[in-house]
Amino acid sequence: MDPxxxxxxxxxxxxxxxxxxxxxxxxxxxxxxxxxxESWECADLEAGQSVVARGPAKGKTIHELVETWGRxxxxxxxxxxxxxxxxxxxxxxxxxxxxxxxxDAETARRLGGNVRVKHETWYIIDAAEGAAIYRGMKPGATVxxxxxxxxxxxxxxxxxxxxxxxxPGHMYFLPSGTLHALGAGVVVAEIQTxxxxxxxxxxxxxxxxxxxxxxxxxxGLACIRTDIDFAxxxxxxxxxxxxxTVSRLVTCPSFVVEKVRFMEQVxxxxxxxxxxxxxxxxxxxxxxxxxxxxxxxxKGDVVILPAELERPRIKTSTDCVWLEVTIPTRSx
Numbered sequence: 001m002d003p004x005x006x007x008x009x010x011x012x013x014x015x016x017x018x019x020x021x022x023x024x025x026x027x028x029x030x031x032x033x034x035x036x037x038e039s040w041e042c043a044d045l046e047a048g049q050s051v052v053a054r055g056p057a058k059g060k061t062i063h064e065l066v067e068t069w070g071r072x073x074x075x076x077x078x079x080x081x082x083x084x085x086x087x088x089x090x091x092x093x094x095x096x097x098x099x100x101x102x103x104d105a106e107t108a109r110r111l112g113g114n115v116r117v118k119h120e121t122w123y124i125i126d127a128a129e130g131a132a133i134y135r136g137m138k139p140g141a142t143v144x145x146x147x148x149x150x151x152x153x154x155x156x157x158x159x160x161x162x163x164x165x166x167x168p169g170h171m172y173f174l175p176s177g178t179l180h181a182l183g184a185g186v187v188v189a190e191i192q193t194x195x196x197x198x199x200x201x202x203x204x205x206x207x208x209x210x211x212x213x214x215x216x217x218x219x220g221l222a223c224i225r226t227d228i229d230f231a232x233x234x235x236x237x238x239x240x241x242x243x244x245t246v247s248r249l250v251t252c253p254s255f256v257v258e259k260v261r262f263m264e265q266v267x268x269x270x271x272x273x274x275x276x277x278x279x280x281x282x283x284x285x286x287x288x289x290x291x292x293x294x295x296x297x298x299k300g301d302v303v304i305l306p307a308e309l310e311r312p313r314i315k316t317s318t319d320c321v322w323l324e325v326t327i328p329t330r331s332x
Contacts, residue, residue, distance in 0.1 A: 001058055003306035004073045005287045005295040008050035008062065011040035016208055019094035021187050022185050025126055026090075038091055041302035042277065044084035047196050048316040055295055056057065056309075062304075074270025077305025077331035080194045084257065085327055086277055087192040090125070097182040099134065099157050099202040101223045102195065114226060117176045118195035121250045121257060122168045123323055125281070128185030134161040135172055135180045136228065143224050150201070157202045171249045173233040177225030183258040189279050191325055193254050218273040221225065243268070255325055268311040270305070274331045276324060278303040283320030288313045 012030060013036025022039050023030040030036050040048045042062065049200070050062045057065060062084050065073055077085050085275065090099075102118035137146070143158045149156035161179065164172070166186060175178050179201070182188065199220035207215075218280040243263045250257040284298040290310045297303050305312060 001066075002290065003069055003309050004056045004289065004293060004307070005297075005309065005312075006057060006062075006065070006304040007053050007055070007295065007297070007301050008042055008277050009053045011043060011048045011050065013038035013040065013048075016206060017093055017095040017184075019092045019098055021092045022090050025187060027298075028300055036092060038089050039156035040087070040089050041089040041279075042084070042086060042304060044194055045087065045196050056293075069306065069308075072308040073275065073304075073306045074247055076118065076331055077275045077307075077327035078329075081196045086192065086325060087196075088196045088277065088279060088325075089190045089192070091122075091182060091186075091188050091190050093182045093184055093186050095185045095206075096204055098198075098200040098204070098206075099161065099179065099181045100198050100200045101179050101220045102174075102176045103197055103199070104223050104225060106226055107219075115157075118176045118193055118197060119173075119252060119254050119256075120192040121171060121173045121252075122182070122188040123249070123257070124166045124168050124172075124186060126187040127166050127168055130165070130168075130182040132163050132165045132187040133172060133181065133186065134163055134183065135174060135178060136162045136230065137179055137224070137226055138162050141226065147221050148226075157290055171234070173230055173250045173252060173290065174254065175225075175228060175233070177223055178228060179224050189281075189306055189323060191255060191279075191323070192278055193255060231262075249323075251328075253328060255327055258324045258326075260320075260322050260324050261315070262316055262322075264318045264320075265317050267272050267315040268313060270314055271308065272305060272309070272312060274326060274329060275307045276305040276326055278305070279323040279325070281321045282321065283316065283318040283322075285314060285318070285320055286303060288315065 014034040018037030199216035201220040216288035247259045247260045280301045288294045289294045
């Protein structure tokens, strides 16, 4: 089988803090009537393995295709501990998520196993009036002072967190070691390195029914970094032509995220030589490839375009907007 565009079946994760907005915003049919907190759209993890929804590769897992296609899929992008290098989700927070941190490189090396560094970024898709996220500690705050304050009063962690009001279209980078929480009333597209390890320090007094309930205060405190310059990773740039505009949103060693706007009823070749991921925010169209292959995309789809996709081209049906995720590599 030659490489073809990949769109996967969503893996829906019920969460105590979730809602049903992913269905409302993207026209997706959610299972049952449970509160869905996460929709894993592209995942190569022990806790979730994406399966191709349609096209020539239908029924194959992303890991099978990593092994079968190899560099034809990945190009020069490196694997992450033998796994596909991106994890893409939609998150729907009806309640504040736990205040948490992901392992830094030192912790991951020390603990080994499935403990991996986790860098992530949030693109705000929808936000209620007054909604916010929490990212990083306030200027001058120290981890030592935070630990002492939490020993007496766990909710004191909120006094140390930087609260940021958000609206749709904002994007925030959260490298490993960042103390953070997604606020209530926010729906995001989350782009990550492939890891699902989270250390919770505070959970708003909730009692969780899931198997990973509980806090990890000591582990979390050991991972927190207070020296991160977020602006370094969020420098913006813009380019454009007659049919499209491209805005750089986040640049880090693990991935680059750009926002692409493309006019309706345009057909042209795609100038890709490496692995590309699209998170379609608006519009619909077709990706043509080879002599006669084509794959339709719609709002809410996450599309993987393999590095050696033969003669890729796009034909838009409507005005389109997508997040374009690439892996920084040397390329021919």
